[in-house]
Every structure is written in C-alpha cells, then in structure tokens.
Amino acid sequence: MSALPEKRHIPDRLGTSLTRLLSSWEVLLLGVAIAIFIANAFASPYFLNAWNLSDATFNFTEKAMIAFAMALLIISGEIDLSVAAIIALASTAMGAAAQAGIDTPGLVAIGITVGLLCGAFNGLLVAGLGLPSIVVTIGTMSLFRGISYIVLGDQAYGNYPESFAFFGQGYVFWVISFEFALFIVCAIAFAILLHATSFGRRIYAIGNNQFAARFSGIPVERVKFILFLLTGLMSGIAAVCLTSRLGSTRPSIAQGWELEIVTMVVLGGVSILGGSGTIGGVVIAAFVMGLVTFGLGLLNVPGIVMSIFIGLLLIVTISLPIIFKRLKSGKKA
Amino acid sequence: MTRILKSREILLFGIIAILVAGFSSRAPGFAEPKNLAGIFNDTSILIILALGQMAVILTKSIDLSVAANLAFTGMAVAMLNAAHPDLPLAVLIIIALGIGAILGAINGLLVWKLGIPPIVVTLGTLTIYRGMAFVLSGGSWVNAHQMTPVFLNTPRTLFLGLPILGWTAVAIVIIVYIMMNRTFFGRALYASGGNPTAAIYAGIDVGRTRFFAFVLSGALAGLCGYLWVSRYAVAYVDIAAGFELDSIAATVIGGVSTLGGIGSVIGTVLGALFLGVIKNALPVIDISPFWQMAISGAVIILAVIFNARAEKRRGRIILRDKAAKTYQEATA
Numbered sequence A: 001m002s003a004l005p006e007k008r009h010i011p012d013r014l015g016t017s018l019t020r021l022l023s024s025w026e027v028l029l030l031g032v033a034i035a036i037f038i039a040n041a042f043a044s045p046y047f048l049n050a051w052n053l054s055d056a057t058f059n060f061t062e063k064a065m066i067a068f069a070m071a072l073l074i075i076s077g078e079i080d081l082s083v084a085a086i087i088a089l090a091s092t093a094m095g096a097a098a099q100a101g102i103d104t105p106g107l108v109a110i111g112i113t114v115g116l117l118c119g120a121f122n123g124l125l126v127a128g129l130g131l132p133s134i135v136v137t138i139g140t141m142s143l144f145r146g147i148s149y150i151v152l153g154d155q156a157y158g159n160y161p162e163s164f165a166f167f168g169q170g171y172v173f174w175v176i177s178f179e180f181a182l183f184i185v186c187a188i189a190f191a192i193l194l195h196a197t198s199f200g201r202r203i204y205a206i207g208n209n210q211f212a213a214r215f216s217g218i219p220v221e222r223v224k225f226i227l228f229l230l231t232g233l234m235s236g237i238a239a240v241c242l243t244s245r246l247g248s249t250r251p252s253i254a255q256g257w258e259l260e261i262v263t264m265v266v267l268g269g270v271s272i273l274g275g276s277g278t279i280g281g282v283v284i285a286a287f288v289m290g291l292v293t294f295g296l297g298l299l300n301v302p303g304i305v306m307s308i309f310i311g312l313l314l315i316v317t318i319s320l321p322i323i324f325k326r327l328k329s330g331k332k333a
Numbered sequence B: 001m002t003r004i005l006k007s008r009e010i011l012l013f014g015i016i017a018i019l020v021a022g023f024s025s026r027a028p029g030f031a032e033p034k035n036l037a038g039i040f041n042d043t044s045i046l047i048i049l050a051l052g053q054m055a056v057i058l059t060k061s062i063d064l065s066v067a068a069n070l071a072f073t074g075m076a077v078a079m080l081n082a083a084h085p086d087l088p089l090a091v092l093i094i095i096a097l098g099i100g101a102i103l104g105a106i107n108g109l110l111v112w113k114l115g116i117p118p119i120v121v122t123l124g125t126l127t128i129y130r131g132m133a134f135v136l137s138g139g140s141w142v143n144a145h146q147m148t149p150v151f152l153n154t155p156r157t158l159f160l161g162l163p164i165l166g167w168t169a170v171a172i173v174i175i176v177y178i179m180m181n182r183t184f185f186g187r188a189l190y191a192s193g194g195n196p197t198a199a200i201y202a203g204i205d206v207g208r209t210r211f212f213a214f215v216l217s218g219a220l221a222g223l224c225g226y227l228w229v230s231r232y233a234v235a236y237v238d239i240a241a242g243f244e245l246d247s248i249a250a251t252v253i254g255g256v257s258t259l260g261g262i263g264s265v266i267g268t269v270l271g272a273l274f275l276g277v278i279k280n281a282l283p284v285i286d287i288s289p290f291w292q293m294a295i296s297g298a299v300i301i302l303a304v305i306f307n308a309r310a311e312k313r314r315g316r317i318i319l320r321d322k323a324a325k326t327y328q329e330a331t332a
Helices: A011-043 A050-057 A061-075 A083-099 A104-128 A133-152 A162-169 A178-196 A198-208 A210-215 A220-246 A257-267 A279-298 A303-329 B002-026 B033-058 B066-083 B089-113 B118-137 B149-156 B164-182 B184-194 B196-201 B206-232 B243-253 B265-284 B291-311 B314-331
Strands: A171-173
Touching: A011 A279, A011 A303, A050 A178, A050 A279, A061 A178, A061 A198, A061 A220, A061 A257, A061 A279, A083 A104, A083 A133, A083 A220, A083 A257, A104 A133, A104 A162, A104 A220, A104 B291, A133 B243, A133 B291, A162 A178, A162 A220, A171 A178, A178 A198, A178 A220, A178 A279, A198 A210, A198 A220, A210 A220, A257 A279, A257 A303, A257 B118, A279 A303, A303 B118, B002 B265, B033 B066, B033 B164, B033 B184, B033 B206, B033 B243, B033 B265, B066 B089, B066 B118, B066 B206, B066 B243, B089 B118, B089 B149, B089 B206, B149 B164, B149 B206, B164 B184, B164 B206, B164 B265, B184 B196, B184 B206, B196 B206, B243 B265, B243 B291, B265 B291
Parallel strands: none
Antiparallel strands: none
C-alpha cells in the first residue's frame, strides 16, 4: 500500500525522533564503511598503504562533489539526471578552448561557466516553467551530451597545457591530493549551507511540504533555481578535475555517472522523496562506495561486476531499515 | 479531455507526416512505402519497449531497468540457443518472456511490498541486471555463426511486405490497446496513477496494479531482448545501453504524463515513430548521426513543455490563486 497522508511526520516532532532516526542511519552506514575497510585490509595486502588509499580517493572525489549539490536538490524534492552530461559539455568546451590556445585560468573559468549555464538552463525549465525535473533533466542530459557528440563526433581533445594537470593530478600535502582537499572543503561548505543557514532550512521546508513552504513566504522557485545553479557549478568543477586527471576529452566522458551520484546520495540516507538527509551521510556513502570499488579492484574484480555490488548496496541498505521497522511494529503488509 | 488527447495525437501524426514529406523532398524515395515499412520495422523494438514503459509510467512509476533487462534476457536466450540449437524457437520466446517477467516482478515486488520509490529500485536493478549479463556471459560475445538460422531469420521473414519483427510490434500494439481500453487491469492502471486515493476507494489495489505494470514492462523487455539479438545478430553485455531513456522519451513525446494517469497507446506509438523517423532521416539528409542525441534531447524538452500546457496541473494553480487571494485579503 502506498503511504497515506496521516503517516507524515508532524513538524514539532522533527527535532527529536527524526534526528535520532537519521543519526542511527549514519551510524549504520559508518559501521558498513568500517566493515568494508577491515574486510579489504584482510583481503588484500596492498590495501593498507597510504599511497594506495590516496589513489583510491580518486574513485569518488569528483562524484562526491556533485553528490553534495545533488543531495540538496533531492532534499528539496527535485533531481538532476543531467550532471554527467554537463561534465561532458564543460569538458568539451574546455578542450576546444585548449585547442585554441587558451591557458589554464581561462580553461577553468570556461569549464565552470559552462556548468553554471547548464544549471541555469535546467533551473529555468524546472523552477521557471514548473516542469517535472526527472523528465526535463533526462531531456537536457541527451541535449548536453548530444552537443558534445556534435562537436567531437568520434574525435577527442587532448592538448591541455601542462599546468592544467594540477587539478586532477596534483598533491597539496604528502598524500593529500588537490581533489581530496577540494572534496573536504566542499563537504564542509555544503554541510554549513544545509545545516547552519536559513537557506538550508528552506530546502528542508520545500522538500517536506512545498505548499506550506510557499505559504510561509519561502520563494520556492528561486530556491530551486539556485539549487540547480549550484548543481551545475559543482558539475563544472568536477569537469575541471576529471578532464585534468584524464588529460583528454571524449563525448562519452563520465558516462553513467548520474546514476552513481544518485546512488551515493540515496545511500547516504537522503530520502528520494525529499525532505530529509544530511551531508554527513553523503560523505560516509562516498567513502563506502569508494572503498567497495577500490577493494574489489584490488581483487581484480571487473568494473561491471562492481556495479552489481553498488546496485545491491543501494537496494539492500534501503530495504533493511524498512523490513526491520515492519518486524518491530509487527504489522506486515 | 479525450478531445485534447485526440487532437494531440493528430498533431503528432501531422508533425511526423510533415517531417516525412520534408525529408522526401530532400531525398526522393524517403516516403516510399518500402522505406516507411523499413522505418517502422526499425522502430518496432522501441515501440514494444515504450508500451511497457507507458504502463509503468501511468501508475506514477518509472522503469529505468528495461534496457538492462533486455540485455540480460537477450544474452540468456542467445547463449541458450548457441548451447542447445535443437530447442524450438517458441520455447526460447517463452523463456525470454518469462525471464523478462521475473526481472520485472523483482522491480514490482520491491516497489509494492517494501514501498521503495520506483526510480531508486530500477536505478539499482539497472546496474544489477546488466552486471548479471556480464557474469552470465563472462564478457564474451555470442556471434551470428553460433545462432541457429531459425533463431536469426524468423523476425526478418517478410510477410505482406513487412518483416515478422514489424508484425510483432503491430500485434503487441493491438493487444496493449485492447488491454488498456477494454480490461479491468488497463483501467486500473489509469486509475492508480490518476488518483491513487480514489482508486483505493474504488476497490483497486494500487500496489498490486503497479506490480503487474512492472511485470508487463519486464515481459515486453524480455521479448525485445530476443528481437534485438536476432535483429542485430549479436549478443554482448552492452547492447541497448541507454535505451531506457529512448523508451521514456517515446512516451513523453507521445503525451504520457510522468505524473501518472494520462497517456494513450496511439500517442506512445507515434512518439516512438517520431524518434524512428528522425533517426532514419539524418543519414539520408547528410546530417551526421552524432546529431541524433541532441535532437532527441531537444524534442523531449519541447514535448515536456507542451505536455505541461496540455495537462495544466490544476491543484497547484488553485493553490496559487488561493495564496494570491489570501495575500490580497491580508494587505487589504
């Protein structure tokens, strides 16, 4: 049976029971992360090595940066499936600019601007015209990546300036890569934005009850537009990092990432229906997914088999709490 | 309401006709019956898949796993055919429908019994099913010479100028049309998406209806698995990658509302044909096939804008008006 209206949480109870529920989810997830870490350490002698672990972070840092913005978007009740296509378009634009002889600062500016423009386009369609975000972003996903295909076809851009390599391959301190440092900074920034500002409270309010939010004077459309803009911005930044790391651009770059990013967000305890979730959960989920793929990689498990584990992880972690809750309350549907 | 829907289908049909006429002025022979039959045949798999997708979307759900289901089932029947060439084709087709239906039922059960949102469930099973296709095949291909002639040639056999593949699509369209319009299940699909609460009061089990919509979508995807493998004479892990988006695009262009409860079989078929005509026309008018993705993206966006205008979600507008009125009263 579908959830009936009276099951909805009453706002004045949000403070206590809901936070406890959420913290228990994050504790569970943290347990999973530690278990995977220990299992990995036993499974492969190469796992517990600072440089190997540092390499492992590249598995998730770029995706996680987008996942933070995506988390805010999903909490507000929308979704953006075009993020990977934005990476492709931004990367293509940077590649074309590099071909024309533009230097590193210009390339970064172009990548980020393209990301912002794509985000603004999505925001305009969803917030401005009031269209359902799933379908709109499926459309823009085809459109953005399609433009990359028109520009590049079966070609690739490759001649990036040497200094451009820093964003994806540079280290700021010992084994701490630039990307990992950026990931930490983004995590803190988004955590503050979501959990310590009135803008963050507005996101929850919109996700829980859009109409009530509107009646309380929250400019729902503007908040949603900003969130799409933010997602575009993070996709642009991720495009800079990924392009710099790979050193080349093909139209198929970051193919399928949107699904992994949504998986990361949902695994992190953000309700796909909107209204609840934390950045902390998403951070832990990023580590869980990074550790799983890295550990399986050390065991020579092919990438596509890893994706089975990611898919199972998603469904099992969502199902288990539901099943336990049912068993506890004793009413089986 | 029916008038709006009807006019929408006529409109879409008109657009397709104009497109065909336009393309044939650039490339004579494009509008010849033989070529049109070819386009229809080429679009058959998309039509079948889109009809399953439509049933799911009508119930306010979405099935992102159809292409992965297609790949797994296609691989399974191709390997079965290669290993046991003596199995009759009918058995293989029933197996394909069965495997597809089981994969669909897994989606449906998770949505129905555990109440997990469909987009999350099928996002998960999308990667799982395609991964299973890899595990099943070990990453190797099944090539044409390993398949039996019956397996390969049956869908290509011409009958009244159209290959059996095309006739299969015609048959599925008729069956789904009758099911949607003349059976309890079909009407329940519309009711559970249009107004779930009212559907429950009308004695419709919304969860069960949704479950069977997923089973239907899965079974059709399984059938498409066989059709795809025999049409392209090869089975590998990545077949039909991303095709789930095409199936959604076809339904959206055809006027199916992703909010559930609105949409028609004819519209969906026309939506699929629209994509098929564009796909087949691009090489004819000397546009690189790399344009296709961007064009279908732009068309989806336009279709969504158009759909939203036709649907005019009244709930939101009433509330907006109310909000405006209370605001005026407050200031007055």
